[in-house]
Amino acid sequence: MCGIFGYVGKRDxxxxxxxKGLQKLEYRGYDSWGVATELSGELFIKKQVGKIxxxxxxxxxxxxxxxxxxxxxxxxxxxxxxxxAHPHFSSDKKVAVVHNGIIENYEEIREELGRGNxxxxxxxxxxxQLISKYLKEMSFKEAVQKTVQRLSGRYAIVAIAVGENLxxxxxxxxPLIVGVGEEEYFLASDIPAFLEYxxxxxxxxxxxxxxxxxxxxxxxxDTGTAIKKRLVNIDWKAESADKGxxxxxxxxxxxxxxxxxxxxxxxxxxxxxxxAQMIKDSRGCFLSGCGTAGKVCMAAEYFFSIIAGRHxxxxxxxxxxxxxxxxxxxxxxxxxxxxGETADVLEAMEAAKGKGAKVLSIVNVESSxxxxxxxxxxxxxxxxxxxxxxxxxxxAQMALFLLITTAMKGELQEGRRILAEVASRTNxxxxxxxxxxxxxxxxxxxxxxxLYIIGKAENYPMALEAAIKIQEVSYVHAEGFAxxxxxxxxxxxxxxxxxxxxxxxNDEVKSDVINNTIELKARGAHIIGISPDKHEVFDEWIKVxxxxxxxxxxxxxxxQLLAYYLGxxxxxxxxxxxxxxxxxxxx
Ligand code: F6R
Numbered sequence: 001m002c003g004i005f006g007y008v009g010k011r012d013x014x015x016x017x018x019x020k021g022l023q024k025l026e027y028r029g030y031d032s033w034g035v036a037t038e039l040s041g042e043l044f045i046k047k048q049v050g051k052i053x054x055x056x057x058x059x060x061x062x063x064x065x066x067x068x069x070x071x072x073x074x075x076x077x078x079x080x081x082x083x084x085a086h087p088h089f090s091s092d093k094k095v096a097v098v099h100n101g102i103i104e105n106y107e108e109i110r111e112e113l114g115r116g117n118x119x120x121x122x123x124x125x126x127x128x129q130l131i132s133k134y135l136k137e138m139s140f141k142e143a144v145q146k147t148v149q150r151l152s153g154r155y156a157i158v159a160i161a162v163g164e165n166l167x168x169x170x171x172x173x174x175p176l177i178v179g180v181g182e183e184e185y186f187l188a189s190d191i192p193a194f195l196e197y198x199x200x201x202x203x204x205x206x207x208x209x210x211x212x213x214x215x216x217x218x219x220x221x222d223t224g225t226a227i228k229k230r231l232v233n234i235d236w237k238a239e240s241a242d243k244g245x246x247x248x249x250x251x252x253x254x255x256x257x258x259x260x261x262x263x264x265x266x267x268x269x270x271x272x273x274x275x276a277q278m279i280k281d282s283r284g285c286f287l288s289g290c291g292t293a294g295k296v297c298m299a300a301e302y303f304f305s306i307i308a309g310r311h312x313x314x315x316x317x318x319x320x321x322x323x324x325x326x327x328x329x330x331x332x333x334x335x336x337x338x339x340g341e342t343a344d345v346l347e348a349m350e351a352a353k354g355k356g357a358k359v360l361s362i363v364n365v366e367s368s369x370x371x372x373x374x375x376x377x378x379x380x381x382x383x384x385x386x387x388x389x390x391x392x393x394x395x396a397q398m399a400l401f402l403l404i405t406t407a408m409k410g411e412l413q414e415g416r417r418i419l420a421e422v423a424s425r426t427n428x429x430x431x432x433x434x435x436x437x438x439x440x441x442x443x444x445x446x447x448x449x450x451l452y453i454i455g456k457a458e459n460y461p462m463a464l465e466a467a468i469k470i471q472e473v474s475y476v477h478a479e480g481f482a483x484x485x486x487x488x489x490x491x492x493x494x495x496x497x498x499x500x501x502x503x504x505x506n507d508e509v510k511s512d513v514i515n516n517t518i519e520l521k522a523r524g525a526h527i528i529g530i531s532p533d534k535h536e537v538f539d540e541w542i543k544v545x546x547x548x549x550x551x552x553x554x555x556x557x558x559x560q561l562l563a564y565y566l567g568x569x570x571x572x573x574x575x576x577x578x579x580x581x582x583x584x585x586x587x
Contacts, residue, residue: 002086002100002581003028003072004176005193006158006167008212009184014068015060021186021193022052022072027249027386027575027582028100028189029074032085035060036096037068038162043093047071047085051576067165069158069187071098074581077106078121088125090132091117094162097131099124100189101155101174102587109150127151131159141211144168148209148221154343156204158187166213170221171204175341175369175583178202178210180231185212190365190583191234192384202229203367232367250387250473250574254560255430260382260392261553262423264399265416271378276407278360278376279310282332286323287314288348289336290584292390292468293397296336298461299552300401306458306549308408317344318587321351329356337361338385338393339583340368347587349373362400364393387575388582389473391560394465395553402550418550425545426554438558441528441540442565445499451476452493453559454483454520455503456513462503462552466559473574474566483516496524501559502538504531505551528562530555 003025007014018035033055034047044063052072071086078084087096103109106123113129127147134143140161148157154173160166169176169187179186179194179201186194187210191201202218204210208227211217218227246252279285285304287297297314304312315323317335327333333352337345340363349359349370361374364382371377382396399419406415445451451470455463463480470478481490483502494500502517504510517537521527529538532546542558544551567574 002074002189003193004070004098004100004156004158004187004189006069006098006169006187006212007184008067008167009181010066011184012064012066013061014065015063016057018068018070019052019055019057019060021188022070023055024193025072025189026052027388029072029581030576031073031075031080032082033070033072034085034087035068035070036087036089036098036160037063037065038160039063039065041162043089043096043162045087045089045096047087048082049080049085067160067167069096069098069160069167076102077123083120084122086124088120088122088128090128092132094135095128095132095159097124097128097157097159099127099155099157102153103127103151103155104153105151123153127157128159131161135161140164140166141168144170145209145221145224148172156189166211168209168211169204170209172206172221173343173346173369176204178204178212178216180216183214185216187212192386195234199234201232201234203232203372205372206369248387248564248573248575250389250391250564253385253387253392254557254564256383257392257395257557258423258427258430260396261399261419261426263381264396264403265419265423267378267400267403269412272403272407272412275360275376275378275404278332278358279334279404280408282358283330284326284328285310285312285332285334286320286352287312287334287336288317288320288345290317290342290344292394292465293336293338295461295465295468296394296397296401297334298464299398299458300405302458302461303401303405303549307402307405310408317342317348320348324351324355327352327355327357331355331357332360333357334360334362335370335374336397337368337370338364338390340365340370341583342370343584343587345370346373362397364396386582388577388580389469389560389563389574395556398553418547422545422547422550422553425547426557429545429554429557435561438542438561439565441542442562442569444540445526445528446566446569448497448499449477450493451478451499451501452490453478453480453501453503454486454513454516455480455555456483456509456516457507458549458552459503459505459513459555462556462559463501465556466501466503466563469560469563470566472577472580473563474570474572475578476566483513486516486519491519491523494520494523494525498525499528500525501528501530503555504529505555506532506546506548507551530558
C-alpha cells in the first residue's frame, strides 16, 4: 500500500531519480503521486492525481537537488485528490513528509493541533504538523523522534525540513529499506526501486529511525540508542525486476513459472528436513495467509492430507486470531506471503506468538518483516513479483509445500523428481500456440459478465484462486466452487451459454468432477475443461500435463493466462487493477 522513495547524495538530479524510483513502485499504489525537495531555501512540492508512470522526467530536469522524497498513493484516509496526495507539509511550509500505513490516533492529534490548521482529509498530515511544532524547540532529529513516539498504528515515513540537508525515516509495521551506494543513500518501500544504483541494503526494523546525510545513523525510536546494522547484498539483477520484452509484468511472471518452479527443487535439503521435523513435532499445526497465498495454504492442506497423512488447519489471516483459543506453546503456525509485509498475516503471527506458539513463514521477500519475525523462514526464490495479481509466487509456494510434505513422508527425492517434471512440462506447455489458443477461448467468453469455476480435492482451492485472478484483472464476476457443492445452490446461476471452467486432474476424484461438469452442461453452460485428457462434455479443451498430485501447479497456469487476456481484451491494465495494491500493509 503506497510506495515511498527518498534520495540523498552526490547527484544533483534528485527529483528525477525519485520519480524514476516511484515509477518502479507504481504497483504499490497508482491513484496519485507527489515529490518534495528544498529549492532556494523553500519547500518545493509537486503532487497530483494520476499515475506516476505518466509523470514526465523533463518537468524536473531544471530543478537541481541532491535530496528529495516522493510517494505513490493507494488511498486509505481521504479521497483521491491533489490535496490528499503526498507529500504532506506543515502549515509553516517547513516540513514535508511521505507516509505508508495508517495513523490510528490522528483524530486526537488533529484536535490538539487545531482542526482549522489542516487542509487535507488524511491521517498523514498530523506528522509534518507535529514535527514542525517540535522543531521550534529542538533539533530536526529530536522533533521526528518525539513525533513518531506519539503515533499509534503502522507506518513508514520519510521527512525533510527546510535548512536541514538530511532525510529522516522511521518505521513501525510498514516496510522501508535503505539502499547504500557510494556517497549516496536511497530509501524505498521495496528493493527493486533502487536496484539499478546499488545492491547493498540495510533493513530498517520496527521502532527504528534512520538519519541520512553524508552518513547513515540508525537509532531506536523509544530509547534513542544507536543501532549497528548489517549490510546485506541482494543478488537480484535489476533487469529481473523489469518487464523486458513483455507488455505487462503479469504475462512476464506467468511465463517465468517454468524457472521459478524449478528453483524450488534447489532448496537446501537441511532446511526442508528441518521444517518437516518442526511440523511433525508440533501439536496443532495451522496454515494462514491472505488472498492467493491463502488459496495456496488450502492446496497445502490437501498435500498434507494426501501426501503426508497429516491434518493441518487453514484460516485466512484476517480470521486467524479468532482461533487463538486452540493455540498452545507446542502449536505451529505456518504463514505464507509473497511480500512478507501483509498486515493481516502479521496480526495472525502476533496471535500465535502471544500463546507461545512457533511461527514458520514461507515468503518471497527475504528479510521482509514476516520473515524476520518468524522462528524459521523459507525464501521461495521466485524473483521479484511486480504485477498485483500473484502468479509465479503462488506456484512456487505450492512447489515448496509439495517438497515439505514429501519430506515428511521420507520421500524428498520423489518430491524433487515430481517438481522437475512439473517445471519441464510447464516449459513445454507455455508455447506460443498454447498462448494463442487461450486467447481464442478468451475471445469467445469476453462478453460474459459471470463466470464459474469448479474443482475438487487439491483443485478446489485452485477454483477459488482462479476466481480471484479473473475478478482482479478483468472485473468479471467469477466464483469458484467445490465441484460437489454445485447441486446445493450455485447451479441455479447457470443459464444458456454461461462460461464454466472445470479444473480436472487424473486422480481418484476425476469421474466426480466430470459428472458435475455434465450437470453444468445439461443446464446450458459453455464448458472450458482444463484437464490432461479430452472429454466430450468440453466445449473447449485446455490440455495440461498429467503431473499427478502436483496438478494444482499446472492447472492454475491456463487460468492465469485467461484472466490476463480477459483483462487486456476488455481494455484494462492487468498490472494495475482498480482499488488494489500489491502489498497490503493495512488491516
Ligand atoms: C491476488 C493477490 C493477493 C495476495 C494477498 C496476500 O492475486 O496477489 O490476494 O495474495 O494480498 O499478499 P501476500 O502474499 O504478499 O501476503
